[in-house]
Amino acid sequence: MDLDRIDRKLLIAVQRNNRLTTEELGELAGLSATACQRRLKRLRDEGVIEADVAIVSPAAVGRPMMMLTFIGLERDRADIIDRFKQAIRRTPEIMSAYYVTGEADFVLAISVRDMVEYEAFTRRFFYEHPDIKGFKTMVVMDRIKATLALPIDE
Structure with a gap:
């Protein structure tokens, strides 16, 4: 899809604040509210x-700890990778996941209440998957930036 200048303005605006009304968005993009809605x-x-x-505060909902975990799989086979992707999608503690190149096969961002919950998660999710060769975890000490916004040239 080709994005024109108006599309780009709208995308920039809704990434910053998706609660803007179509009237407010229309003013930013130079459109009527109806055209903006279309x-x-x-x-x-x-x-x-x-x-x-909405980006929710982890501490506000009792999930103040985040882990970044690097996963290595036993073999690089399409069925194993697909099966692991499906398991990731079914697991609510995994906030985001990436299939990557390099030393790991996957990088996961995992939300937990505390180390006890993370230990239980590792037993349930990692140790029960026979295709996982190993994993390394880093504990996030401070969330500096939390966004899904992409940089868009106008």
């Missing part, structure tokens, strides 16, 4: 906007 619908329908989300 463009946003098209951007959603065509998959440019994948989701409208």
Whole structure:
């Protein structure tokens, strides 16, 4: 899909604040509220906007700890990779996951209440998957930036 200047302005604005009204977005983009609404619908329908989300404070919901975990799989086979991707999608503690190149096969961001919960998670998720060769975990000490916003040239 080709994005024009107005589409880009709308995308920049909704990434910063998805609670803006179509009237406010229209003012920013130089459109009527109705035209703005049509463009946003098209951007959603065509998959440019994948989701409208809120960034929630982990501490506010009792999940103050985050782990970044590097996973190595036993073998590089499509069925093993696909099976592991499905397991990741079914696991709510995994906030984001990436299939990567380099020393690890996957990098996961995992949300937990405390080390006891993380230890239980590792037993359930890592140790019960026979295709996992190993994993390394880093504990996040401070969340510096939390965004899903992509840089978009206007």
